[in-house]
Amino acid sequence: MKEILFYLFGVISAVLALLSVTSKNVIKGGVALLGSFISLGAVYFTVGAEFVGIIQVIVYGGAIIVLYLFALLTMDVKKIAEEKVRGSSAAAGAFLSILLMILLLLEASKIAGKVKPAVSGAKELALPLFFKYLLPFEIVSILLLVATIGAVAIARREE
């Protein structure tokens, strides 16, 4: 039963992710992405990683998609759609995506079969994060802070 649900939600999230990048209407694309994120959360539930699944829904389903849709509605989407896609930027995008895919596949093949859903509660995730891997964690948070300040600075300059 659990396996059937695992594959079911896995397929749903992959199909919706495909829909989200092929959809002509950006808002519908955003909604498809929302569905994809929620069914990813359900995939985590089926393997018993309940905490991760809920966080997935809160962070991606809640916060990030709301931000995307809010930004999309405030932009002039038609004007952006009329702009021609430059070959160089398309090539750069393709290169980066392929690179990212290779990296992900390499790492995924290393951990395949070694997944431990039991180590997915709040406590089990927090302890290594705040003790063993404290330094990378802090570096990531500083990076995020830098990005935030950068975004504010760019928004202010345009004023």
Added chain:
Amino acid sequence: MTENFLSLLFIVVLMLVAVPPITYLERKVLGHMQQRPGPMVVGPHGILQPIADAVKLIFKEDVVPKGADKFLFIIAPSFSVFAALLAASVVPIGFINAVPMKSGLLFVMAMSAISIYALFLAGYSSNDKYSFLAGMRAAAQVLGFELPMGFALMAVVILFGSFDFNEIIKWQQQHGWGILYQPIAFLIFLVMMIAEINRPPFDLPEGESELVGGFHTEYSGMRFAAFFFGEYINIIVLSLVITALFFGGWSGPFAEKFPILGVIYHLLKASFFIFLAFWLRATFPRYRFDQMLSIMWKVFLPLSILNLLIAAGEALLVG
């Protein structure tokens, strides 16, 4: 397993059955607070008004406006009802706990994050400028209240040491109600709860005086009713959550001996907060949009982060 299934059935039925009387009570309470009788015509003291409303809504023509995004227009109300019912399924009412979940509190948060899409998508898909503005307001409002609400919950979770409602209530049975330790978190959560269920003074996405009907301007019949079922179920669920977090949930005298008393205690405590939602509606004028955003981001967010320090200190002292 059958026990869980029965509990789930009980909770779903309770939520759906409770909504019509609550709408009647709301109109009555509002009426008396404003020195008028409220609904009086249908039945004695208007008590059959919800049935008349239901009949009207069921037989009303279901209109999909021209130029609307049909698919999104149709699915938008379902986000509201299903998210609210899913959230209801994890909250224990006394011994009735349909889905005992280790991260129950977080699950309620996740469902509240999902339910906002009902307003947003309804606003976008209606092809109407008032609905559209309301959808934008709903999105901005969710960005405003989610952070202070999350931080307020984080403070109580640090204190209780668990996301599990049953653990949280057990902790309070040993150490006393949560509000004694975390009055600031209670206050923030209360305000954010009102903002989340879009009740006055934070009913900006509806704002009748500015936006006609807000996000539901173009909705009619049962689809319109679905939004309100979602909204009222959300009020009940969040009232149950706030009593579980700060007022000991189902604990009370003799609740250990007679579990049924626990159910009654929890529902009675929660009904005070449902009443509070009516009371606020009768008392406060609506916030202006920029005022709402500025108190969320400039007052409640820093306050809720400071409150984390207090919570951490208390957690060290009480353990």
